[in-house]
Amino acid sequence: MKVSIVLLILFLFSPLTALSKEEMSDAQVRQQIIHDSIRRYPGNCPCPYSRASNGHRCGKRSAWSKPGGYAPVCYPEEISDQAVEKWRRGHGGAM
Incomplete structure (x- = not known):
């Protein structure tokens, strides 16, 4: 019973569950790109x-704040419109 409640909560609060990749707004795609970038970072401090x-x-100990090495994407402003379109093409959601 507890497991099913936890799964339901995770499902309800997952930002992408209700939307197909085709229906995601540019802002949602940017958030997904950030999420994916942070998830791929092997340490504890990808972003400030x-x-x-x-x-x-x-803060300044984050990988984002240090030159060289890992360069995670942490902010929507870092993601160009072209990167959003490339993400859509790569995920079957070209609009």
């Missing part, structure tokens, strides 16, 4: 707003 293992914000 991320939390380190001690619970503090990463």
Whole structure:
């Protein structure tokens, strides 16, 4: 019973469950690109707003804040309209 409640909550609060890739707005695609980028980062501090293992914000210790190495996407402003369209083509959602 508890497992099904947890799964239901996860389903309801997942930002992409109700929308197919074709119906996603540009803002939603940008958020998905950010989510995917952060998920691929192997450490705890991909973005300045991320939390380190001690619970503090990463700030200038984040990978995003340091030149060289990993360069996660953390903000919608970093994502061009062309990148949104490329994401749609790569995910079967060209509009």
